[in-house]
């Protein structure tokens with residue numbers, strides 16, 4: 641009986657030798673690890689965290705934005721010196737009376753590579 645080839649959520653019977661090696665190759669592609677960098681983006685409400693990260697990830701500014709409630713996530717894959725790297729952004733709205741901000745920060749800091757602080761200065 642044909643043995644299944646291990647794929648990422650895709651188990652296919654390997655019925656013919658040629659097809660089997662072809663599927664194995666494409667299955668292995670899915671196991672290529674890419675490095676992930678996690679960045680927390682913090683700042684007061686309404687300073688431009690959403691616009692900044694939207695622009696970074698999507699290349700354009702959003703037409704309109706809605707207030708982030710607590711936390712938001714974005715990600716983008718970039719290529720640096722030929723290596724693909726996934727950047728994961730966690731947007732946290734900072735507010736002195738927002739206990740969940742400090743709780744989230746406490747959990748995220750140990751698994752984060754960098755923190756970006758966004759603020760708005762006088763024009």
Ligand SMILES: Nc1nc2c(ncn2[C@@H]2O[C@H](COP(=O)(O)OP(=O)(O)OP(=O)(O)O)[C@@H](O)[C@H]2O)c(=O)[nH]1
Nearest residue numbers: 684685686687688689690691692705706707708733
């Ligand atoms: N003049 C100017 N306005 C900006 C800039 N970036 C964002 N804005 C405006 O500032 C407002 C708030 O932007 P957001 O990106 O939603 O700010 P935020 O920090 O994500 O806000 P919260 O989701 O409430 O935490 C929006 O009306 C944007 O259009 C900027 O660089 N310059």
